[in-house]
Amino acid sequence: MAAEIAEQPDVWRRLLADGPAAGIDAAAAMVRARRPRAVLFVARGTSDHAALHAKYLVEIRHGLPAGLVSPSTMTAYGARPDLRDVLMVGISQSGGSPDLVRCLEVARQQGALTVAVTNDATSALAGAAHAHVDVLAGPERSVAATKSYTAQLLALYLLLERVRDVDGRPAAAALPDLGDAVLAREAEVAALAPRYRFAQRLVTTARGYSYPTAREAALKLMETSYVSAQAFSGADLLHGPLALVDPQVPVLAVVADGIGPVEHVLPRLAERSADVCCVGHPGAVARAAVGFTLPAGAPEELSPLLEIVPFQLLALHVAVGRGGDPDAPRGLSKITETL
């Protein structure tokens, strides 16, 4: 897991250099030719968080309605929706889960243009789709997905930019060096880890483009350190779950340079005397109990690539500090087959 976290800036460099030729440009051309009226994503686990980020991109930058498909509607209930004019994107590291393959097959039969985004060009999901985008992350062996997640974020960004005839590479060009700068500060994260040594419960929160970071951070902590980590968008936190926050339930807040959750959520957390760790811009970090400042220089919609890195490192250090093996979490295997 440590090695795969550290590889991420090089994965991003590879994707920026070779991604367009490795499928992004061809897939984008196919989408442009079809001019979809709506975009659906289908994914599970970590890949579902990349899908959520891409859903924000589509809603905000493409001006199209977007949704996340519940696979069981097609696999278990036999739904056969009318998907003419729809783009369906299936996202999976392995490309091997039968339920996702079946969803893309059904979507294709129902008239959708289908694109698979995976880390294995020979996978069943890649074969089922009209077009395949390879995230070029290289073999991922740790059960907890790290480099494949940020590679999915970047590949989907480059794909969706190209669909609207924009070359996303200049906006993303600084990311690999910024990623190296974050990784070089691993000691800061390691120093935070003992604070959560005995935490059994956690809340993560963020807003907008950073909300998928909160979701993915919670999943990393769940699967490596067995913490009950719950992610809420800032607004959803106020609609009920805020009640469970007290000084014994640490909060990890992602505060990006854009809309962030600062204005409405941080004061409400302070009222509940919450112990808040802020990851993001310096002003928010300075007001929190503890935190990790992210370097400036990435556009808001790409900041999730950097934001997740300290959380991946935190999950790793908390797991090791607890005597666990983050490469082999109990009860899990690398390829999850769900029907």
Add this chain to the structure above:
Amino acid sequence: MAAEIAEQPDVWRRLLADGPAAGIDAAAAMVRARRPRAVLFVARGTSDHAALHAKYLVEIRHGLPAGLVSPSTMTAYGARPDLRDVLMVGISQSGGSPDLVRCLEVARQQGALTVAVTNDATSALAGAAHAHVDVLAGPERSVAATKSYTAQLLALYLLLERVRDVDGRPAAAALPDLGDAVLAREAEVAALAPRYRFAQRLVTTARGYSYPTAREAALKLMETSYVSAQAFSGADLLHGPLALVDPQVPVLAVVADGIGPVEHVLPRLAERSADVCCVGHPGAVARAAVGFTLPAGAPEELSPLLEIVPFQLLALHVAVGRGGDPDAPRGLSKITETL
């Protein structure tokens, strides 16, 4: 909260009798005339779980793509999507949250047909939409929404059935009496509550139409009893979070008569020596550590109205057992205003 839980069968009777005249038929006629090609829902908290249930209905029974909107895309990021041919449904008990009102206003400007589903015909959300469906639950004073949730489920069901020219009332006719039968067994739930007296963490799980029940059950336990209760679809549980389950993290599983999570998830939970409480059909309950059998007689897509009742009662009894006041959870107020 206790009084409002107990009122539910009467609310359903009222909705079955008066709902069509109180807005359902008129809204359905408007939708039928427009023949939308996709349906989007926008909601927060408990209402978001009713939206999720309605999304399953649309995907499975209407054969249309559906999605849940992230309100911040429109409110904070200024997204102005092309929503011609789209139906957008806003769901809120109070109809008072500014972000939802703004979403419906933007959607209407962008060409969508808009329907508001609220418990207050004079609310801002009702005023912002082309059509309004009143869930007729009567004043709800408890911060933890109960009767307004099942009223939303039923109103949306009746609306969506009417859209496809079906009268949903015969299929739902048995629900009020079945609800009374569940409520009459409150003592069984009260007997379960001490098991969770000291639980700080919980996992809820279900699949398909019952997945919103797992989400809503978790929210009730969070907001009344301050438990870190996490809901996962059966498939998503296997994609990582299963690792956090051990004999100290109780699992509440909803096992409906339909597809349920039985085949794939319950054996995996058994491998992790999980303490499972099953709510649903007798076969699954018999194999679990503890459970609550639901009466047969409701079609699978309507079973969520009955399924949530024992969880509402459980949240109430756990909260009272802990010395809390479920009518006034710490840190919350009845109308949540998010921007």
